[in-house]
Structure formats: structure tokens, C-alpha cells
Amino acid sequence: MDNAPRWAIDNLELDRVGPTTLADQIARHIEVAISEGALHPAGRLPSWRDLAAQLGVARGTVKAAYEKLIDRQLLVTAGSAGTRVANPLPPSVAPITTSDAELLQPPDAFYRSGDPLVFQMGVPAHDAFPGTLWARLNRQAVQATALRTGHSDSRGTIELRSALASHVAIARGIECSPDQVIVTGGFRAGLAIALQTIDAKGKEAWVEDPSYPATRLALDLSGVRTVAVPVDDQGLVVSRGRKLAPRAAFAVVTPGQQAPSAVTLSPQRRTALLRWATESDAWIIEDDYLAELHLSGRPANALASGAGADRVIHLGTFSKTISPMVGIGFLVAPMPLARQLIDIATWLGAPPNAAVQLALAEFLREGHYLRHLRRTRRLYSERRRCLLETLATLGIDTAIPAALSVVLPLPDGFDDLALMNKAWAEGIKPAPLSPWFADAKRTRSGLLLGVANVLERRAEHDCRQLLEMIGDLSKIAGQSSPPFVPA
Template sequence: MTSALHIRIDRSAPTTLTEQIRAGVLAAIDSGALAPGARLPSWLALAAQLGVARGTVKAAYERLADEQVIVSSRPGGTRVADHPASRAGVAPQSEAETPPALYQHLFGGAAMFQMGVPGSDGFPASLLARLRAHAARAETVAPALYPDPRGEIELRREIAAHLALARGIECRPSQVFITAGFAGALGMTLRVLGVEGREAWMENPGFFQSRKALELARLVPVPVPVDGEGIDVFQGIERAPAAALALVTPGQQAPLGATLSLARRVALLAWAARTGAWVLEDDYLGELQLERRAAPALASLDREGRVIHMGSFSKTISPALRLGFIVAPAGLVGSFTEAALCFGSAPGPAVQHAIADFMREGHYMRHLRRMKRIYSAKSHALQAALEANGYRAHIGGLGAVMYLPDDVPDIDVAREARVHGLAPVPLSPWFSPGTTHRPGLLLGVATVDEARLPTACRQLHRLIDNAALKARPRSSR
């Protein structure tokens, strides 16, 4: 349906009707069809023309007025502002909503080999729905008070108890702070530490999003090599002995999967105690170790209060919960409390109470045991399917690392794979810029569909062969 403003309404589009009307008015102004001072139809008139509710048009006009694009007055009606707010340099909506290439694996639906999300099979959807509905009802009848910015005490107690049993960490609920996922935990921690301008050890390869977070916090990431024993602590001391912190994944190194050896754990903690540095432990998988019992958390060995432990429920339950947590050393509890009061962004109480009930009733441990069995079977099936196509992969954590020939661009292979419904992640962006790296693909174990696995691996094999053929010099073809 089209109006005199040439606004097209599409009721099947994911964009709201209000946003479609707003965009249509902006397009008319940008094209010159509506000049400064031009009068717009009334809410009632435009609603009748478009076949929408008057309130929908009113909401669109109010947003445009807030943006200083239009002005409203009773005698003069609604008009385009004489000097509408400049839109120069504003990206088109479709471009603005497109995430950077490195982060596109975090968006959209789950696909084969997608990293960073748990599998849907075995997920206790009905149970969690019931617990969340109960918590939501309780929240609506509770007094309208500000929630505790540190997080709901019930959830903090359950996390403290769980960490004592599963990760060997002895802490009080007062040391636990609830955050919006791991990203919220890392952001709050960097604010509290106040180490801008100083160096920070960063695993190489390591999670590129964490590396970028350090840069945004105005730290200088120093790449420290990783091998079969985890981060090379002695290389870190040689390259940046006075670094303010080390950001590490000691449980299962991301992305290669190695567990930090005991010797290196001791050396890392000794360096931190000697220099006054902080160790940020990203325990992204917790105890979700597929082949054996998970090693205790690094924080369980800390006797000097230098380790800040961070975890989340994103990989074990769902990233949609946006539930993360920090275990602060006793000496930093006051600073973290103040930061939570001023900057805290813990999710709403309802989801916290639901997960607290999920843990308290024993469902969380049962869920972890079930998912370990499912993921272990998937990892073995993936290994066999890759070997059937002539590839070997190292399974580390919930990802398989498959190295490619040096002349095969892993970013191109991953991009082409998405066209075919596969979502491997290229390995090269996990390495710090300017450092030596080997191309490879990271294949998520949790999202493997065993029925489709042979076909998916054959498709991946063809894509790699095609990329290798394109990469060869024409003279050698």
C-alpha cells in the first residue's frame, strides 16, 4: 500500500510499522520530495491512507520530532523542520544493522559447525520455561523496588556453592557479582582495575573479541604464544614483565583447547604476586570437559588475591540468558560493589531467580552431565567424518581445530561455507595482527547434526579444494 508520501507498508517485514513510516518520511526528506517547511499529513489522515492505527503514525512522528527532523504545532500542523537534523554520514539501515564480519557468527540462527552456542538437543526447554514463567509472575507482584545491582542474592549463593563443588573455588556470595554475560564481566573488571595505558598479556591465538575489549579499554595487548600446555608464561614474562594483567583461558584454551599445566599455573600466579599484576580467568566452559574431569579453576590455587574469575551460562545453558558472573578477590569486593552501583548491568531479577531455582533443585548438574554425553558422542562422530575425508582435527573444548594448507585462505572458505548452510569460523583472526599464524577452521561440536555430518564434511572438503585451486599461481595449474 502506498500513500502520497510513497510510504510502503509491508506487514510481513520484521521491521515494525512505526519504523517503516519513520523511514518513509526520512526517505522523502532525503530525496527532496519533502522540502524544509513542508506540511505532513495529520496522524488521522496518514493512518487512513496507510491502513494502520493512528497511534502507529503518532509514534513515528514522535520519534521524528525527537530527532529534530519534524516539528509540530497546533495551528501549523506537523511540518518538516526548517533545518532538519543532518543525516550525512549515517549509514543506510541495512548497512548499520549488519554486524562486522568477525562477529557475524554470533547472529542469526544456529547452523552446522557454529561456534559459541550450545546444542538444542537435550536442552530442558519445558523445565526452564516453567521456571521462568513462575519467576516472571513473582516479579510482577513484588514491590516496585530497585533490584540489587550486584545480582540477586539467591543466584549468587547458588553460584558460590556450585563453584566450591565443581571448580574448587572457595568464595562467599558477597564476592560474586552478576553481569550481562562474559562481556559484561570483562567490561566491569577493566573499569574496576583502572589500568588504562598499560600492557596486558593476551593469548595468541586467543579470543579476538577479548583482544578488542582490551584495546577499547585503552590497554596494549601483548601477544603471548600458546602451546600444548596453554599460555607460555615464561614468554609472557620475557615480552612484558611489567604488564598490568594477563587475560587467560586456563581451563580449556580458546580456541586450541589445551589445559594450562600445573607448572605454568604456579609460574603465572607467582609472577602476578611478585609484580602486583592481575590474572583475569575466563572460565567460559566451566566444568564442561568432554573427555575427563575438568581441572580445578586457576582461582582455586590463588592465595594472594590476584585472580579475578569470570564465567557465564552462555555455553552451558543459553547465550540468550545474558547471565555472567565475576568472583572478585576479597580485597576488591568494595570496588566491584561501587562499580555495580554505578555501571552494573545485571539482567532482570526474573531470569536470575529462574536460574537460581534451576541450580538449587539439582537440574543444572544433571543438565551438564547429559550435555557432556551428547557432546562427547558428537565430537567422536565429527572426528570420524573428517578423517573419512582425509582431514584430522584436534578437538578442544566444544570446538574442533582443523588446520588448512598454508595457501588456503580460511576467511574465504568460511565465507563460502555460510552460503551452503555451514558456519565454521576462520582461525586466522584469532591470532594477533602481525604475528605468524596458520590458516584453519574452527568447527563447533555442539551444533553438529550427526545425520547431516557426512554430507557437511564432504561439502567442506570441496570448498577447501576449490579454495586451494584458486590460490595456486596460474603458471602451476
């Protein structure tokens, strides 16, 4: 064992009761160590005997793990020299040069994988996910679909579309048939279908200012000419939109709880927005990302409910209410556009795996989803209160609750992106506020602190760590920074 690498063994924890065999777990661990560079090409592995003794498993188990990796050309046997990491490695795991590696990463660190960290936005509570139940529903759904070999419906399974149609009728006031529902891979996938359907390239669109940066990026990539329309304490200022871009082809809005301000579009503005769409033959893309995940009061009905709904393409997602890992959202097609939306979804898209759809349908039908929402609403309210109180105890009384986050305003010009980088390097994950603004004249500096993973026992420690990074607290304590959404 003397020269054997210490890499993996120190943190190799075997699950001796779970369904994965010990050999598979050891093989997986070695594979990860190779792909992360902890084990180098040509590096020697411990002998079966040594590793087996170290891990407290049979020699045959380690032998089986090594043989799996030899079959996959990740390891080679070198006679009396033992077992070594292949050199060169097969391209599937070979690390690439740093510049290429960066080139091939997702564009935004937000979309790289990993467990949720404190203050992270857009992820549910790590400790409240009904994992056992979800795993059981998925197992059953995989079994039910394993022997089906045909195509599944390009709009999504009928089980899920029916469950969604019933759910949005009760929870969001939308009256629609399951045939108007298209299951998607989440908000972004639904947005892509909507943009192709309305032939958005080259056209003008209203976007809220401030708004979700990913939406503006998606529109830019699609060749849309975005026009930033300000948001105030009643939501989108429709009259400004009419002045800035009267002939816009569509608007993308978050009327339920505006992202990031959490303002609900007022009844007058709803009417004004729907009237504009009807008069101008324009479309409204409704991003209902939080749906009924409303921490106080009753959520307003969706724009796609009631009069004017035939101009609204309603996009729902389970990213916030269940988890982005589920990778499912849906679109409710207004009748005038339903045929084209279904055609685009069929020929240029594809629904998520049928088994996950069935598991989600069951989750909805059996009432688990509503129970989960009730529990998480309570939990997030408590966590948000805890975060605000902790900040207040530490002298910060300028923090503003906003849906599932707390906004911590910083003085104008404060580099919130640099602050984010510093915080992320230390394992806490606030989001900078400035990228949410399109118009430089309106940009505000600040941090968005997601509340979902704030734990009471750690809150003071995490807040102190964050505030220390900000540095001179006098800069934010009691400052009179203008509100980021003006009244």
C-alpha cells in the same frame, strides 16, 4: 485477493494452541514483513474477509490484528481502497539507507541474532536445550518478581549469588562467600567491570596467542596495550610473558581449556603464573568460559581456587553451558579488590533482570544445571566423535579435537576468512582460525568447526558441502601443516 501481496500468507503459520492470541500472531507477522521490507510503504493488504478465509480464522480476528497495527501507525485505512501500509513508515520500522544500516549493525556477524547453524561456535545444541523446563522456571520467576517494585541488589539477587557460591565451590574448587559474587550480563560484561576496576586504560596486559578475538578487541577498545604471549602444549608460556612484558599490569587467560586449543594450563605453569602475579602486583583475569563443560577427564580446578587466588578475578558465563540468550555471567571478586569491583558494578553497571536471575538460581539449586551438563557433555562427545569420523571417511585425517570444536588446519596462507564468507552464505557456519592469532609470524590458517549442532544424519552432507568449498582436497588431505599450538 487478486492484487493482494503473497508475502506473508504463504509462510504464516499460526499456533492455535499456544498462549499468544491469533490476532497478535497475525499482527506480529505483518510487522515483521514490514520491517524486513517484504511489505512496502503504501502497499495494500488483503481485506479482512480474504485474509480470514485464507488463514481459516474469524474476520474479527484479522480486524483486531489490523486495528492493533493502525493504532501503532504501521497501517492506515484508506476507505474503499482498503488497508495499506503507512507511508511514510514510523522511524521505529522505517528501513534506513544501506550505508546507515551497515553502520548500525553489531560489529561482528557472530553477534547478530538467529538460530544456531551447523559448525557454529559458541552456541549450545539447538535440540538439547531444556526449553519447557526453562520456560516454566522463567514464568514462575516473573510471577514472583512482578509485584516487587524496589531496587534489586546491585551485585545480583541473593538467591543467585548464593546458588553460584555453592556451585563454584563444588564444581570449580573456589571458596567464596555470596558477597564476593557479582552477577553480570556474561563474560564481556564481567570483563568491562574488571577493566574499569583495575584502571586498565594505557596499561600493558598479557593475552594468550592464539586467543578469543573478542577479548583482544575489548582490550583494544579499552585502551589496553596488549602483549601477545605464546601458548604451547602446556598453556601460556609464562617465561615468555616475563621477557616480553615484565611490568604488565594484568593477564587475561583461559586456563581451564585454552581458547581455541583446549590445552589445560599445566600445574607448573599455574604456579609460575600465580607467582608472577604476586611478585609483580599484577592481576589475572580468568576467563572460565567452558567451566566444567569438559569432554574428557575431570576439569582442572579454577585458578581462583587455592593459593594465590587473591590475585585472580574469576569470570564465569552461562553462554556456553546454557545459552548466550540467557545473558548471565558472574564474577568472583578476590578480597583485595572486592570493594572496588562492587562499587564499579554498582555505579557503572547493572545486574540482569531479577526474574531471569531467579529462574537461573532455581535451575542451579534444583540440580537441573548439573543434569543438563551431564547430558550435554555426553552429547557433545558423541557429536565430536561423529564429526571426526565423518571427516576421516571423507579422507581428512588432520582434524584436531579441541574442546567443543574440531580444528581443520588449512595450508599456510589459505584465505580462511574468504572461506568463512562463502560458507556462511550457504548456511554453514565454521569460524576462521587466523583471526585468533595476534602475531602474524605465528598465524595459522584453518577452520574451527563447532560440534554442538552436528547431527549424525546430516554430518556427511554438511562435511561434503564444506569440503567442496575448500576445493582441491589434496590441499588438506594428509598435509603436514605444523600444529597450531606447538609442543
